[in-house]
Amino acid sequence: MHAVNVLAPAVGLAPACAALRIPRSTVYRDDARRRRLNIPPVTPSSRPAPPLALSDTERHALRAVLCSERFADCAPPSIYATLLDEGIYLGSVRTMYRLLAADGQARERRNQLTHPAYFKPELLATGPNQVWSWDITQVWSWDITKLKGPLKWNCFQLYVILDIFSRYVVGWLIAPRESAELARQLIAETVAKQGVEPRTLTVHADRGTSMRSKLVAELLADLDVAKPHSRPYVSDDNPFSEAQFKTLKYRPDFPERFGSIEEARAHCQRFFQWYNEQHQWYNEHHRHSGIGFMTPTAVHHGQAALLFEQRADTLNTAFAAHPSRFKRNCPQPPRLPIAAWINPPKQENTPTKTPDPCSLN
Numbered sequence: 355m356h357a358v359n360v361l362a363p364a365v366g367l368a369p370a371c372a373a374l375r376i377p378r379s380t381v382y383r384d385d386a387r388r389r390r391l392n393i394p395p396v397t398p399s400s401r402p403a404p405p406l407a408l409s410d411t412e413r414h415a416l417r418a419v420l421c422s423e424r425f426a427d428c429a430p431p432s433i434y435a436t437l438l439d440e441g442i443y444l445g446s447v448r449t450m451y452r453l454l455a456a457d458g459q460a461r462e463r464r465n466q467l468t469h470p471a472y473f474k475p476e477l478l479a480t481g482p483n484q485v486w487s488w489d490i491t492q493v494w495s496w497d498i499t500k501l502k503g504p505l506k507w508n509c510f511q512l513y514v515i516l517d518i519f520s521r522y523v524v525g526w527l528i529a530p531r532e533s534a535e536l537a538r539q540l541i542a543e544t545v546a547k548q549g550v551e552p553r554t555l556t557v558h559a560d561r562g563t564s565m566r567s568k569l570v571a572e573l574l575a576d577l578d579v580a581k582p583h584s585r586p587y588v589s590d591d592n593p594f595s596e597a598q599f600k601t602l603k604y605r606p607d608f609p610e611r612f613g614s615i616e617e618a619r620a621h622c623q624r625f626f627q628w629y630n631e632q633h634q635w636y637n638e639h640h641r642h643s644g645i646g647f648m649t650p651t652a653v654h655h656g657q658a659a660l661l662f663e664q665r666a667d668t669l670n671t672a673f674a675a676h677p678s679r680f681k682r683n684c685p686q687p688p689r690l691p692i693a694a695w696i697n698p699p700k701q702e703n704t705p706t707k708t709p710d711p712c713s714l715n
Contacts, residue, residue: 406679408445416444417453427606430454431688435647438665438687443672446685479519479694482654510618513537515544515557518594519694520654521642523626524548528619534567541570545577552578558696560584560592591697601640646688658690 358381361370371378408416419425425433430450437444445453454460511532515525525544529536541557557574559565561583574581584591602608602625612618626636637654641647645658652658665687673684 406681408449408679412444413453416450417457419444420450420454421457421459431643431647432641435641435665435688438668439661441664441668443668479517480692482517482520482522510612510615512599512618512622513540514595514598515540516594516598517650517654518558518696519691520650521594521598521645522650522654523598523637526622526626528615528622530615532562532564534564534569537564537567538569538573542573542577545579550577550579556580556582558582558584558592560595561586593696594694598636601636643688644691644694646690648690653691662687662690 357374358367358370358376361373365373367381368378371381419437420430420433425436428436430447433450434447451460511529513525513527513529513536514523516522517524525540525547527536527540545555555577557579559581564570565583571581602622605625607621607624609617609621612621624635627638637650639649641649645653646662648658648661652661669685669687673680
């Protein structure tokens, strides 16, 4: 035990017992011996800074960007993609998350909250204007996921047609009530505006009354457009429209209630269209993880391939400047989509994403 008394203060009790092949339990059971050891507490040495870490100046600059008014409501992957589009690389997505976590800001900012066998629609889009998803939702209802209007039981109907490949909103309107005639008019105007050729488009919808109306069915037949419908009580058959509506309603600027239909239309104009630097959002500014954090406009109008190359050049420049900061090879931008599925077949290997930007040309 004398050897343990001599060695333990220098290397610690456990290494000393291991070196001398003495069980620590023997030392702990002997109170007298343990008191005689009188081992001072070992103060752990401070961890050295990792050699690949950003400097204090770089961390302050990145933190200022993350907390700026422009990016305060954006996720790190969206910030990362936006900066790459502007030719700026300040750090990886993981580094952004690490800085936010250190400040207590890495958290979700939104407040989230058996049927018969039907035919399951299986739809594939490999480019814009091949499959559209459309739906109608109530801007106000008594449901907890929707917000009240100016009067009790009063609501406005929002019609939205979405291209599932690019997530681009190709058409929308707001009306006081659901109407098959308005649905027919919206589809006809949208098809004409997008210049869709016959037999090239599928318009998928749920089983609402206006979607299954005779007016809409006759119009789609005249335009030679396929019209599959969701199965009853299955929301997963129309996931793109449902996700888009959630994005709309969980925006920080979504009001508690709309005072009039004009106010609702003005809000949707700011949400869907390009207005100014303060109101450039869904089509022009919102970045989707499913399309490589591109904007719907970039993918829909064939600009994604060029942006992909610009992002790659920015990352190559950052890698060349500080190669030691990257543990592997040069990082690659988020991959671009080649296909978008509604209910992909389970037995097939369906394409989802690829890093090849030429697929969108």
